[in-house]
Amino acid sequence: MTTAPPTGPYQHYVYAYPHKTAYRPLPDRPSLTSLWEREDKSALSLYLHIPFCEVRCGFCNLFTRIGAPDGLTGAYLDALERQATAVRDALGDGDGTRFATAAFGGGTPTFLTARELNRLCDIAEHRMGADLRAVPLSVEASPATATADRLAVLAERGTTRLSLGVQSFVDSEARAAVRPQRRADVEAALGRIRDAAIPVLNIDLIYGIDGQTEETWLHSLDAALAWRPEELYLYPLYVRPLTGLDRHRPDSGRDPAWDEQRLRLYRSGRDHLLAQGYVQQSMRMFRRADAPPQGADDYACQTDGMIGLGCGARSYTSALHYSFDYAVGMHEIRGIIDDYVATTDFSRAAVGYRIDPREARRRHLLQSLLQADGLDTADYRARFGSLPADDFGAELDALAHQGWLADPTGARLRLTAEGLAHSDAVGPRLFSPAVRAAMAAYERK
Template identity: 45%
Template sequence: MNQLPILGSDPLAAPYVAYSYSYPHKSAYGPLDPPVSLDEVWQRENRQSLFLYTHLPFCEMRCGFCNLFAKAGSDSAAIDTYLDSIERQTRRLSEATSGKRTVTRFALGGGTPTVLSVAQLERLFDLVSQSFDFNPANVPTSIETSPKTATEEHLKLLHERGIQRVSIGVQSFLEEEAHGIGRPQKAIEVREALARIKTFGFPILNIDLIYGQPNQTLETWNHSLEAALQYEPEEIFLYPLYVRPQTGLGRRARTLESSALQPIDLYRAGRDKLKAAGYRQLSMRCFTRDLSQVDTGPAYCCQSDGMLGLGAGARSYTSRLHYSSRFAVNSSGVQSILEEWTQRSEETFGYADWGIVLNDEERRRRFIIQSLLHYTGLSRTSFARTFESQPEETIPELTGMTETGLIEESDNVLRLTEKGVSLSDAIGPALYSESSRARLREFSAP
């Protein structure tokens, strides 16, 4: 990822660049000097629709492809120490966001939140719901789990708390494929976990699968797709395999052996199979069986509403400030950051010292990227109302993307075509500002 492509006459030549799930990328963050008072930041924000996210960086294992802020190990004492810090942070941020505040989305990610014991999860649910005055059962809620940690006791607690969406990272139903990407799971554990989840009747079950794995074929990919469909999940996410620096796969001395198939071929096969099974495609990755279950609950707009992150590694978004703790991928870096973070006082949690202040151009680019890569598309009316300009004034390349069939316009809304959706991981980075591209190249350099 040392170069970002310019989408020209043959964009399929480089369809996989980077997953643009957020903008600016975390690589653009840096020291905030002096640190920014979160009281001042949040009291200036509209807090009527907040996404509350809690990051739990603990896993029973570290997958070879994982480049998240996470560590292997589920030491109960270490988790208790981490929850003590979250409690201090929660008290401080509850105060900083006090007043007219409404939580309309809640998610637990990581890591694997269900590595925590049932008692630890209960403590966390009580803490955040009481501190931010909301009931998880009354807003869209989501949690990530894994085959080993989706136990009967954990699922019972999640059901009692009204968690709506349970997402499980399967990646492959074939053990040899899972092992090949550094995930030593057993197929029987996967199927038993899915069967347990189904018995509780959560409104949304999501299954994650990965394509582009070493030696993966259309036959083995089709096997995993069909296995997933047997459980009738409400959502399925199809992720391409990215081998990132400092991950387990990235540190391997030899290059991964790859199938003769290109990942784009596997993507198309998966897309077509899920569509034929009645799923609707919402983005390059996300497929849903029932559109009525998407974006339910109180209104929330990812382009303009805020996100409040709890825990080391969690990012927070306001209209102009994006901030988090420092970030690392390798185990020593993660451990060092965690040790520093768990020693922070309640007072210091009232300040952001690592992040980025968005200028007007970056705010416009963020709105365009977040909108265009989502099935709802980029509304010219909403963009003009917010920024008093048209998208092409910020990103002239949008015109070329329309002319080459990557974008289409209907009812004043720009949307990716089917071809455009398949190239989302090239289109997103192609829309980054030059400064963000430079930071991303620097971040990704070996």
């Protein structure tokens, strides 16, 4: 029996396909050498994951733990270096291996001290061979950890983009999202980031928080715009299982009133940013029209290889997406981190999802269509030897019938404005039955 596509405008934020809840232990534990030996390694993306935060926000279901006992961050970096050595050995030392982008995420990478951040950069450069000063390097931070000494390290090591999770400039809304912070501290952090002269500042904001109104939402947007950020990400609030908000507001099914509130706030925020000279790149991402180019707007796993280091990171080859075990609950996350730190042999993939040719086509369609620029049908045909309508005609017809797909027979498939607004429903509609079934069967932990 297959699992039916979900309904409602807010189902999944599809930042990668398939979701890690579709991953399973790999019985054969393939060697990394065998996985990468036939891959194109000329423009890889490198991602280093730091699974620590000073606090855990109420909406967060990312792979992260609160704080770190003495010595754990150092031991984690030791394991990261062992993994980097094994991965680089598997990639080989030929001239064909090159990294085109790099990113540090989490968790909160700036949870690390300035000295530890320097070591993190050394691992990326000296162990993996990524030239951080020659490629776009994006780093995530929180207001409390965006200190002058950490920012100085990041700027000196080549960071081109700093993403700051603010979520709201209204203190009462931050508290409602279980994110203890004061606006004064946020503003101070933004001042330090601008003083560090990192070329691109991104500010994350959330809509749909309890007590939020259109007036307070626009107030937060204007507070962010006062810093003239090169990018803004607008995220709808989700209440996910095993998160802090889930304990206070269990998700018992669709809430049409909340759906309508989030859609209304999204539209007002989108229109406000467009009027202020920002260009919409996806449902969530807006870039200032005069911002410096940074390469790809969002990492797109439909075309590029990804090397992920760290116990919460994913790696992508053309035939396999792989990672380590996944959890949301604090006890389970701590166990996975402890296991990672104790690992000495990183030469094999342990958990993943195999990508057959049909899933590769689906991934390309899905990840392209969720960008405002859409999908170039000629590029798709050059890669797969067919047209999207040949492979996914029924799904595309359904989106067009809904009014979410503009000109389904054109040379470029794009979502309409309303289709972009419903991206978190469009993406899950394109999941394969096999992926939906695997996600539904996942046992939360």
